[in-house]
Amino acid sequence: MFETPGLDNLKVIDNAEDPIMKNRDIKIKINTAGVNPIDHIVVSGMLPKILPFPHIPGAESSGIVEQIGSHVSNDNIKVGDRVVVHNKVFDGTCDMCLNGLDMICRNGGLIGAITNGGFAEYISVPERNVFKVPDDLNWDVAASLPVTSLTPYHALNEASVKLNEFLLVFGASGSTGMIAVQLAKKMGTKVIAVSRKNWIKTDFGADYVINDYDKVVEQVKEITQGKMAEIVMNSLGVGTWESSVESVGINGRLVTFGGLTGADVKLNIQSLYRKQIKLIGSTGGTRKELLDLITIAGKEGLKVKVWKKFKLDEVKEALQALFAKEREGRILLDIT
Numbered sequence: 001m002f003e004t005p006g007l008d009n010l011k012v013i014d015n016a017e018d019p020i021m022k023n024r025d026i027k028i029k030i031n032t033a034g035v036n037p038i039d040h041i042v043v044s045g046m047l048p049k050i051l052p053f054p055h056i057p058g059a060e061s062s063g064i065v066e067q068i069g070s071h072v073s074n075d076n077i078k079v080g081d082r083v084v085v086h087n088k089v090f091d092g093t094c095d096m097c098l099n100g101l102d103m104i105c106r107n108g109g110l111i112g113a114i115t116n117g118g119f120a121e122y123i124s125v126p127e128r129n130v131f132k133v134p135d136d137l138n139w140d141v142a143a144s145l146p147v148t149s150l151t152p153y154h155a156l157n158e159a160s161v162k163l164n165e166f167l168l169v170f171g172a173s174g175s176t177g178m179i180a181v182q183l184a185k186k187m188g189t190k191v192i193a194v195s196r197k198n199w200i201k202t203d204f205g206a207d208y209v210i211n212d213y214d215k216v217v218e219q220v221k222e223i224t225q226g227k228m229a230e231i232v233m234n235s236l237g238v239g240t241w242e243s244s245v246e247s248v249g250i251n252g253r254l255v256t257f258g259g260l261t262g263a264d265v266k267l268n269i270q271s272l273y274r275k276q277i278k279l280i281g282s283t284g285g286t287r288k289e290l291l292d293l294i295t296i297a298g299k300e301g302l303k304v305k306v307w308k309k310f311k312l313d314e315v316k317e318a319l320q321a322l323f324a325k326e327r328e329g330r331i332l333l334d335i336t
């Protein structure tokens with residue numbers, strides 16, 4: 001937890017109080033937590049609202065049900081079940097929520113940002129945020145569903161991917177990238193992965209790999225025989241922005257949900273409207289989409305490549321590792 005924002009202020013506390021449990025809450029013993037850029041943003045104090053203080057970060061968690069509140073109505077969830085936490089706080093009554101878009105609730109926010117998060121041994125969350133996963137689903141995958149998988153899945157849906165379209169994924173061997181590649185293949189697109197690693201093709205099913213970030217545009221041109229990609233997914237931000245825009249074909253879509261290399265980009269509006277390009281922002285995902293992912297992860301299998309797993313008291317190193325140039329794959333916290 002931290003009392004003042006800043007990575008150096010992050011402390012591991014041995015005698016933290018148990019989370020406060022309301023009647024409709026479920027208390028979870030965390031097994032594995034995902035480490036994501038959003039956690040770094042929270043710890044650095046780059047969000048306008050962080051509550052409570054001292055604050056426990058952690059936006060992506062999975063674990064075992066420890067205790068069930070007295071007014072919880074979901075009979076399907078029992079003590080001992082494996083679950084993941086949908087990380088959105090939402091009121092369920094605003095126009096966005098009524099439309100099924102609880103991740104952009106007008107009065108909402110993120111678990112781990114406006115509430116304490118899952119970089120802890122226990123978390124207590126409302127029952128509607130708790131989703132059961134199959135008993136045989138491995139923890140690395142479970143801890144990668146609520147943010148790392150949900151984010152690119154929702155982005156693919158927002159970009160209305162269609163059968164046989166070319167999808168260009170930047171940072172394909174990163175956390176969300178490798179999931180995007182697998183899901184997009186299941187959705188019937190032809191995936192061009194931008195990555196220095198060939199395992200994204202051999203192990204994760206990308207149709208093409210572009211290893212050289214400087215040659216993306218010319219190689220996309222070659223692969224698509226001049227048409228360029230129907231959809232470009234860029235969650236890396238400014239570093240790959242120019243080649244993202246240039247790689248979108250006529251009537252194509254450019255979707256973004258992150259800006260790891262910086263968020264301030266330059267855009268020539270003509271380059272957008274002359275080709276009738278749609279620029280799409282995407283954030284999180286719906287509870288229905290999370291349910292889809294749990295089903296897919298269990299039945300068809302969803303693979304996660306873990307780069308490094310840290311213990312809870314190495315949380316600073318884990319957050320710093322997000323920016324390691326040599327990173328390929330996920331960073332997780334093992335909280336068993």
Ligand SMILES: [Zn+2]
Nearest residue numbers: 091094097105
């Ligand atoms: Zn709402």
